[in-house]
Amino acid sequence: MVERPRGTRDFYPEDMGLRNWLFEKFRAASIAHGFEEYDAPILEYEELYTRKQGEEITQQLFNFEDKGGRKMSLRPEMTPSLARMVMAQAKTLPLPIKWYSIPQCWRYERTQRGRGREHYQWNVDIWGSESTAADAELISIMVHFFKSVGLSSKNLEIRVSSRKVLEEVLGSLGIEGEGFTKTCIIIDKMDKLPSEVVVNQLSEIGLDIEAISTIQHVLGIRSLDELVQTMGEESDAVAELSVLFQMMESYGLTDWVGFDASIVRGLAYYTGPVFEAHDRNGELRAICGGGRYDRLLSSLGGNDMPATGFGFGDMVIMELLNECGLLPDIASTCEDVVVALSEELRPAAMSVASKLRNKGRTVDLILDNKKLKWAFRHTERIGASRLVMIMPEEWKAGKIRIKDLKTGNEEDVSFIDL
Numbered sequence: 001m002v003e004r005p006r007g008t009r010d011f012y013p014e015d016m017g018l019r020n021w022l023f024e025k026f027r028a029a030s031i032a033h034g035f036e037e038y039d040a041p042i043l044e045y046e047e048l049y050t051r052k053q054g055e056e057i058t059q060q061l062f063n064f065e066d067k068g069g070r071k072m073s074l075r076p077e078m079t080p081s082l083a084r085m086v087m088a089q090a091k092t093l094p095l096p097i098k099w100y101s102i103p104q105c106w107r108y109e110r111t112q113r114g115r116g117r118e119h120y121q122w123n124v125d126i127w128g129s130e131s132t133a134a135d136a137e138l139i140s141i142m143v144h145f146f147k148s149v150g151l152s153s154k155n156l157e158i159r160v161s162s163r164k165v166l167e168e169v170l171g172s173l174g175i176e177g178e179g180f181t182k183t184c185i186i187i188d189k190m191d192k193l194p195s196e197v198v199v200n201q202l203s204e205i206g207l208d209i210e211a212i213s214t215i216q217h218v219l220g221i222r223s224l225d226e227l228v229q230t231m232g233e234e235s236d237a238v239a240e241l242s243v244l245f246q247m248m249e250s251y252g253l254t255d256w257v258g259f260d261a262s263i264v265r266g267l268a269y270y271t272g273p274v275f276e277a278h279d280r281n282g283e284l285r286a287i288c289g290g291g292r293y294d295r296l297l298s299s300l301g302g303n304d305m306p307a308t309g310f311g312f313g314d315m316v317i318m319e320l321l322n323e324c325g326l327l328p329d330i331a332s333t334c335e336d337v338v339v340a341l342s343e344e345l346r347p348a349a350m351s352v353a354s355k356l357r358n359k360g361r362t363v364d365l366i367l368d369n370k371k372l373k374w375a376f377r378h379t380e381r382i383g384a385s386r387l388v389m390i391m392p393e394e395w396k397a398g399k400i401r402i403k404d405l406k407t408g409n410e411e412d413v414s415f416i417d418l
């Protein structure tokens with residue numbers, strides 16, 4: 001038997017029910033904040049993703065040559081496709097753009113708990129607003145979603161920092177541009193790699209011991225007060241983060257957020273505030289992550305436009321919801337089961353099912369010859385509320401017997417009154 005590719009998932013109806021439930025919650029949080037849905041092809045030209053700063057994601061492409069010899073890739077993330085779409089209509093799209101999507105993304109990853117080779121990633125992005133209010137709004141969307149699935153700030157924390165913190169620190173040590181971006185990408189791996197490996201990688205890109213120990217000190221900061229002490233009141237990073245934390249207080253999000261200088265994110269394009277949600281027990285990988293990326297368009301050959309957004313995978317959140325006992329029982333969407341008690345009554349059962357469906361009820365019509373006992377058990381198993389029986393004598397009189405499984409009541413209803 002041919003197996004499914006490693007790191008991919010099948011969604012049997014029960015799994016699909018949960019997936020649809022999750023996506024509806026994603027959609028509801030986006031819509032509650034005035035966002036519109038978009039989509040893009042899962043297949044893109046590889047060059048959309050070939051950035052050179054050593055990001056893991058660029059080494060994990062599901063890429064191949066198509067029959068015309070073009071280098072293609074399945075999308076590992078949505079942001080470059082979104083950037084392409086925005087760039088193509090930059091002159092005409094009314095700003096700010098507030099869009100969301102739930103694309104399937106593909107990364108050739110080492111599969112582990114919460115990480116597969118495909119995942120669905122809720123993306124929420126705002127383009128055309130420089131204001132920190134846009135970053136705060138995104139965090140509000142995340143929290144709206146968390147609350148809607150029954151999670152609280154006791155379960156998880158959104159850790160916030162800004163790329164500007166390290167940019168300022170490294171800038172004062174003469175490390176800028178590509179050196180800064182590469183440093184961020186290496187630092188992002190700190191919780192996954194032994195510290196000697198990280199230190200080696202940092203020295204390989206030219207950082208000396210002094211720079212590395214300064215970085216280590218700064219990354220250990222866990223409060224804005226401490227950050228002010230280290231960076232000084234006049235630091236841009238401090239000013240930006242102070243505004244952001246004040247805004248989050250206005251939204252009533254204080255319990256959900258915390259400053260954490262070790263959050264830098266592993267993608268090259270971030271330029272400002274960055275954030276990730278983590279479970280408070282620290283058992284799972286990042287639940288979601290994002291930040292401001294004001295200079296992505298110039299790296300793709302366009303004119304820059306301020307942008308901020310996040311990606312939120314479907315895998316870690318399902319683990320967390322499962323652990324917290326918050327996954328719903330997915331009820332059947334079927335209200336009625338219609339059964340004919342003999343083969344001759346099948347046409348009658350078909351017209352009854354049609355009539356009920358036309359009236360808006362959801363109906364499972366039993367297709368094969370089955371005993372009444374089987375029909376009862378089936379109705380119970382799929383969680384339908386009524387069993388509609390087409391019986392010889394009753395049908396002759398133009399009637400149908402309906403059993404309500406909740407109340408146990410049984411009554412004969414005439415076809416006309418159905």
Ligand code: HAM
Pocket residue numbers: 076077078079107109114115116117118119121123124125267286287288289290291293308309310311312313314315316
């Ligand atoms: P990312 O941190 O690479 O960011 O991914 C965002 C989220 O997608 C992760 O926090 C996780 O929930 C999920 N995720 C990523 N890789 C996997 C995987 N292999 N298996 C399961 N889940 C995964 C981005 O992709 C950015 N483009 C997000 C963004 C949007 N930034 C601004 N706008």
